[in-house]
Each structure stands twice: as C-alpha cells, then as structure tokens.
Amino acid sequence: MTTAADPSQPAAQATPDALVPIAVVTLRPLVRLGIDLYLRQDQDSPPVLYRASDYQFAADDIDRLLASGVRSLYIESSALPRYQKYLLANLDAIMRDGRAEPVGRFQILQDSAGALLDDAFRTIKIDRTLEVVGLVGGHIVTLMTNNEMVPGQLFEVMRHDYYTYVHVVNVATYAVMLATDLGISQPEELEKIAVGAMLHDIGKRHVESSLVRKGGSLSGAEREIMRRHPQTGFVELRRAGVLDWGQLMMVYQHHEQVDGGGYPVGVPQDEIHWQARLCSVVDVFDAMSCCRPYRAQMPVPSVLDYLYAHAGVIFDSEMVKCWISAFRGRK
Numbered sequence: 001m002t003t004a005a006d007p008s009q010p011a012a013q014a015t016p017d018a019l020v021p022i023a024v025v026t027l028r029p030l031v032r033l034g035i036d037l038y039l040r041q042d043q044d045s046p047p048v049l050y051r052a053s054d055y056q057f058a059a060d061d062i063d064r065l066l067a068s069g070v071r072s073l074y075i076e077s078s079a080l081p082r083y084q085k086y087l088l089a090n091l092d093a094i095m096r097d098g099r100a101e102p103v104g105r106f107q108i109l110q111d112s113a114g115a116l117l118d119d120a121f122r123t124i125k126i127d128r129t130l131e132v133v134g135l136v137g138g139h140i141v142t143l144m145t146n147n148e149m150v151p152g153q154l155f156e157v158m159r160h161d162y163y164t165y166v167h168v169v170n171v172a173t174y175a176v177m178l179a180t181d182l183g184i185s186q187p188e189e190l191e192k193i194a195v196g197a198m199l200h201d202i203g204k205r206h207v208e209s210s211l212v213r214k215g216g217s218l219s220g221a222e223r224e225i226m227r228r229h230p231q232t233g234f235v236e237l238r239r240a241g242v243l244d245w246g247q248l249m250m251v252y253q254h255h256e257q258v259d260g261g262g263y264p265v266g267v268p269q270d271e272i273h274w275q276a277r278l279c280s281v282v283d284v285f286d287a288m289s290c291c292r293p294y295r296a297q298m299p300v301p302s303v304l305d306y307l308y309a310h311a312g313v314i315f316d317s318e319m320v321k322c323w324i325s326a327f328r329g330r331k
Helices: 057-065 077-097 103-119 126-146 153-158 163-180 187-198 200-207 222-225 229-239 247-252 272-287 300-308 317-329
Strands: 017-021 038-041 048-051 074-075
Touching: 017 077, 017 103, 038 317, 074 077, 077 103, 077 126, 103 163, 126 163, 126 187, 126 229, 153 317, 163 187, 163 272, 163 317, 187 247, 187 272, 200 229, 222 272, 229 247, 229 317, 272 300, 300 317
Parallel strands: none
Antiparallel strands: 017 074, 038 048, 038 074
C-alpha cells in the first residue's frame, strides 16, 4: 500500500488522468472509498498520491487534513462515477456529522450535490435525476428549517460560479427560505418546492452546452432554442408522472412575467402558479449575483434594486417585497 504520512509530507509525484476535486469533509472514517486520492500543495504544484485506494480513513486523518488547511483532495475523472455512488450511499451519514456547524454542513451539501447533480443532469435517465434531487432537496429543507440561517449569511459561503448544479442548488435553497418567510412550514411542502426549484432548468440539458455557456448576445435563432427549455423540461417531467402541478409549473412558468411579457406562453400574473412566481424571483436573484460567461457578478444591492424596480412588471410584487425584506432585514 502506498500512502503519505501526512499532508505536509506527500508521497512521490504522480501523473494521473485529469483530476477533479472532492471535499475532505465528505470522507467518512472507517469507510474505504476504493479510489486513489491525490494532494496538491497549491494549484501550480503537480499532484502527488496522498492515499491509495485500499486505505481506510480514520477520524484523525480527516481532522489532520482540515487542521492543515486542506479542504479538497483530488480523484481521477475516471473515478467520478464511483465517488458519486459512494455519495448517494453515504450522504445522510455525512450530513449528520456533528463536527460541522450548520453553515459548514451547507457547504458539505453543496459540494456533494455538485458531484451528484453534475452526473444526474447529464444522464438521460430521469429516475436517476429525481432520486438525486429528492435526496438533496430533503437535506436543504432540514438545514433551512432546523437552523437560524438567513439569506445574507448563506450568500457569503455559497459558490457563485456558473455551473448548472451550483445554480440549481442555490435556487432551491433560496426558494425554501422564501417559502418559509411566506408562511409555509410543512417539511413535505418545502421539499416539493426544493425539488421543483432544482429541476427548473432541467430542459437546458437538451441544449448544446456551448450555447448555454456562450459569451455575448444570442442570435435570434439561438434565443429561440434557449426559450424552449421550460417546455422541454415540463414535457419530460410530466411524462415521468411523479411531480405535482406546482412543481411542474416551476419548470414551465419560471420565465413568465406578471405583465404577460414572458415565455413560453406569455400569460399574466393570475395565470402564473404562485410557485413559479416564487421561483422566478430567486432564479433571477441567483443568476444576476453569480458570474456568467457573458458578464461579471453583480453586487447584491444592485440585484435587489433590480428586483424592486421590476416588481409588478416582471416579478410578483409580494414575492419581491418578502425576499428583499428577508435579505436586507435579517442578515
């Protein structure tokens, strides 16, 4: 067995395939991951083998890494499916780990969701996607309802880079927080909202990734392709037959506007499901406050000002008022 004694004394240099990071906090003591783990002293350093696949971690190993400032190890991209399978089997136990504060557990969830959702959104098997979003959605609700976390606090620790899974986890988290502020308290209802929010952009997986990530303005034809994603996602999920109408409307209507100027149909406010109106607010908030291929991240005050300026035109006025109050008043 090849191992390194500790993070400050890694093993010999290795030349693995392309590497992807995994969060140290997702490693469980006494569980063999079955994957070679690599360490980088910094982004410019070559990777070194830290622990071979047959190594069984102890709690002290994980604590030593974290105490040394090591938050991520690396695995070969070819090992990612095995890691995703491990996460599905162990996420409940990982989230129950009492060593992390609530904000820290959210970061664990976001990192774990990244590996799971990235795979799930690429697969054509909708049941796999639904399994993953159900698991992640349940943990989002548990974290949001059992702990006094507020939007401003979470924003500081959220990832804001532009990847589909980052966006959908952020939107689902914000949707649960806004729904709670609107008076919804039943966990099963909040889980439905979390799942619907995580699936709101699922139709984009049928759009070429180069178009989704394109910098600059879209051509007329490209814009039409992008505007099909709510309907594409709605049709796919309705055929699956497991979501309720509110969840389906979050997918189908999240780009509708209360003045009737949205898409895919252009219906006015009284024909837009309230869950879709909720999703619209937090979707735009996260999109504008994250980096995008075609523009820089906008400051939060500017995003909130934008929502306020377009309340009653693009967005539901009460949803906007409640979200701004939550973000500004309870930071």
